[in-house]
Every structure is written in structure tokens, then in C-alpha cells.
Amino acid sequence: MTTPAAADEFHVYDTTLRDGAQQEGLALSVADKIAIAQHLDDLGVGFIEGGWPGAVPKDTEFFERARTELHLRHATFAAFGATCKPGSQAADDAQVAALRESGATVVTLVAKSHDAHVERALRTTLDENLRMVADTVQHLREHGQRVFLDTEHFFDGYRANRAYALEVVRVAAEAGADVVALCDTNGGTLPRELQDIVRDVLETTGARLGIHAHNDGGCAVANSIAAVEAGCTHVQGTINGYGERTGNADLLAVVANLELKRGMRLLPPGRLAESYRIAHAIAEVTNVPPSTRQPYVGVSAFAHKAGLHASAIKVDPDLYQHTDPALVGNDMRMLVSEMAGRASVELKGRELGFDLGNDRDLVSRVTDRVKEMEARGYTFEAADASFELLLTEEVSGARASFFDVESWRVITESRADGEAVSEATVKLVAGGDREIVTGEGNGPVNALDHALRTAIERAYPVVNKFDLRDYKVRILDQGHGTDAVIRVLIETADGEGSWVTVGVGHNIVEASWEALVDGVTYGLLRHKEVVR
Secondary structure (H helix, E strand, O other): OOOOOOHHHOEEEEOOOOOHHHOOOOOOOHHHHHHHHHHHHHHOOOEEEEEOOOOOHHHHHHHHHHHHHOOOOOOEEEEEEEOOOOOOOHHHOHHHHHHHOOOOOEEEEEEEOOHHHHHHHHOOOHHHHHHHHHHHHHHHHHOOOEEEEEEEOHHHHHHHOHHHHHHHHHHHHHHOOOEEEEEEOOOOOOHHHHHHHHHHHHHHHOOOEEEEEEOOOOOHHHHHHHHHHHOOOEEEEEHHHOOOOOOEOEHHHHHHHHHHHHOOOOOOOOOHHHHHHHHHHHHHHHOOOOOOOOOOOOOOOOEEOOHHHHHHHHHOHHHHOOOOHHHHOOOOEEOOOOOOOHHHHHHHHHHOOOOOOOOHHHHHHHHHHHHHHHHOOOOOOOOHHHHHHHHHHHHHOOOOOOEEEEEEEEEEEEOOOOOEEEEEEEEEEEOOEEEEEEEEEOOHHHHHHHHHHHHHOOOOHHHHHOEEEEEEEEEOOOOOHHHOOEEEEEEEEOOOOEEEEEEEEOOHHHHHHHHHHHHHHHHHHHOHHHHO
8 A cells, every 4th residue: 555645645533532432431521531632633643523512511612622722733623413303404403503613624424324223213214314414414514614424334234225325325425525434333344344345335436435443343453454455545443442332443553553564654754653652641531441452552562471482582572573562652571470481581681771691690590589489479470660679689689678677567446437447557777767657548558558658758758759559469379268378469650650569478468568668669769869
């Protein structure tokens, strides 16, 4: 495929703010939508579907605020809405008026293209539906707006009544729709069939076509690419594949595949390399944790665990990677586990800034220690910070230490009002001073965290930046009841990044304390210039 000569020759159309927001558990405020829109513009998408003004109050407010609060460099806003109602004229329809007055230069209309939906959902005739499409498209065009048309349930409609589905496309194009997007609304079409249908629609109608794919069959990305290869020049999707049920096509995966595997230039120069950052920035806004296994931008997308892989990667990273992770702003990661060989440890050390290539004994010691500790329940692939502390200890011959703990204890009291409060006492020496501190919390780990950081804050004020972000517990030997071995993973953040540490023991509080101490120690090591 050739690189488009002009931006309008191929559309990257994002519908995160509208279709993506229909995902279960995802609720976006107007401020959230504005923040996401800014990220989308930074990515360089061509169109941002802002929502349905007139039908959804938040979307109406979004378009009003976006006019003054957002100054887009790359994208154009599209307002989403439906054709006029059966029996009415577009000029008199209140919903159409809201689209017309939204301030958006582009309107994306949704229309029925499946005969059963026209008759049973809209409760009108097939001819009236065609009139509604033509009237609404023409009306908006007459008022200076560009119109895209989404043909809802198109592929199901094509199977049921090919002639009618094609007629909806033809009528929309003749009325002035710039693009007719074929929607696999139920997400059940497979790539080869979808590609054949797209080619037939192109040959029969001559309309400019787009694709809007859902992921119910796990084929949304593949279907989007198949549609483009069949002739679609407009692709719709959402960041991180957000959307109802199983989601929409992951727009970042679609664009990365087309740019890196098909040689198409879809985003402005340099923008594809922002994919990882923007995917995770938007995930922070939505408060939906990103999938670690997400193609291209997941933290595990270029993570390697097996020792056999590591040996090959040491020779040439491309032997076990389908593309250079830097092209999408990601990075290769080596996971150290019981499957690790010498090459895994050596490469992980290099990733962390340690050159272990000339010390075979050191690499062997670290490898053996990792395997022995993982046999006892530790995990280092999920706790990079704990591995770095281990590696630092083996390299220097001493454990990184900024304070010496004398003792700690924690009690939990159930009060008369039914509230349970935990109190922890920590005794330690930090910066040459002995500290005895008591901290309260809503649980034993929370109380220990407060007490530990309070005890060392005079010696190391930077600890006030640290925040316990996540806490995970797993029972490793089920069937042993309360005597089971417990593994605790704690994520700590400092406003600039985050790290994970691990603790293991028969006592959940003991395992948590180990992970807490490692988390604070690693944080101080990160800020060693400050704590000296």
C-alpha cells in the first residue's frame, strides 16, 4: 500500500468518548472527556467523536466547553446523532437541530441498514428509512456540515437483505455523505467474509467506505485491517479497545499494524511513538487498569521470560519481537523467574544498568538465588524492584539499607461502634537517631505503612512523596488453611513512577512488612541523590 498523499485520503476516527464510554464500569465526566480529547489530539487522530449533543446532557456541555477550552492541532470534532424520526422532516427534528447547532464541523449519523431493525426497532417502512437518511444528510450538508454515516448492523443486514443494505449506502452517498462506515455492530463477522462484503459494496455503490468493528468474536482489529485492505479509507475505533460488551477495535493496534506492517502513514510524523504514553495516560483518566497483555502498548507486550528466549534476544532482540517496541513508545523487558537462565539475568541486569557480562560467577549466583527464592514463593517477574535490590546486594556484597529496624508490632482493636482500627509501633534507627513511632490505619498494613514512613521522614523527607498505590495477596499452598504460605505484592509510587516489591511468609502481616520495607528502601535508592 502507498502512503496517503493528503491527510483526508485516510481517516483515523476515534470514538472513545462516545462508543468507548458505553463500557461497563466506565463513567466519564465532562472534565474527563476534555482531558482524553487533548490526549487524542496529541496522538494525532484525524477525528474525535465527542458524543451525542441534545440527547446526552454531558455531551451537550462537552461541545460547549470544548469550543473555548480545547485548541486542537490535529483533530476535528465530530458530533454523533441519529437521522430524523419516522414521519418527520430533518429541518423540524429537535435532535437534528442539536447536531446542527453543536458547533461541530462534522456530524456522524447512525442509520439502520438491517431491514429487520427498520421494521421492528424503528417501526417504520424500508422506504421511509431511506427517506430519513437522505433528508437528514442533505439538511446537514445544506447547513455547511460534513456528514459521515454509520450503517448500524450492516453486515447482519447484508446477509439478511443484500439489496436493501446496499441501497442504504447508495442513498447516503448520493445525498452527500462523505463516508459511509459499515458497522459490525454485533461483532460476529469473520475477516474473510467481511472483506468480501466490503469489496462488493465498493464495486456496487462506488461510495467511500469506512469500518466500525466490535470485538465480540475477537476479530475487531483483524476485521478493521481486512476492511482497509479491501478498500476502506476510514477506520473507527477506541483507545485501549474500550466499548460495550467485549469492546471496539483497539485503535492503537489497528494504526500500529497499518503503519508498521503495511507502510501507511496515518498519524503525523513521530506521533506513533506516543502510543504507549497516551494509552496509559487515558487509562489513568478512565480509571480502568490497562491490560498488561494489550498488543503494542501493554507492559507485557515486549516482555520475555523463558531462558531460551533470552539467549536468542541476547544475540538479536528481533529474533523474538515482531517489531521494535520503541516505535510505539514501549520498551523490551526481561522477566526474571524460576525459568531464568544466565542470559535472562544478564539482560535484566543490563536493563537495570548493571553490566554482568564479564562476571560469570555473579550471574550464576543471582540465577541460583532467584530460582531458590521462587521455589519458596517469591516472584520477581511481577516485582522488578525486589529483583533490583537482590541484584544490588549481590553486586555490592551488602543489602541496600537506609535504616535499621529493631522491632515492630501491630494490633487491631474492634471498638464498640463496630469500627476496627489498627495501631502499629515501629522502633528503628535512621540517620543516627533512634525513633519509636506509632501509626494508625484502617488495617494492619496501612498502620505499618504510616508508622514506618513517619519514623524515617526526619532523616529522609523525600519519603513523604511515597504512596502505597496497590496491595495484592495470594495464598500459595491452598489446602493448608490459615497455615498457608502467603505472597504479598505492594506497588509504591512517588509521583514520577511506581515500583513493585514482594514479601512471602506464613504470616500475612510479616509478608506485608517485608514488601513494605523493600518498597521504601527501593524508593530511597531511586532518590539516592536526595538522601545522601
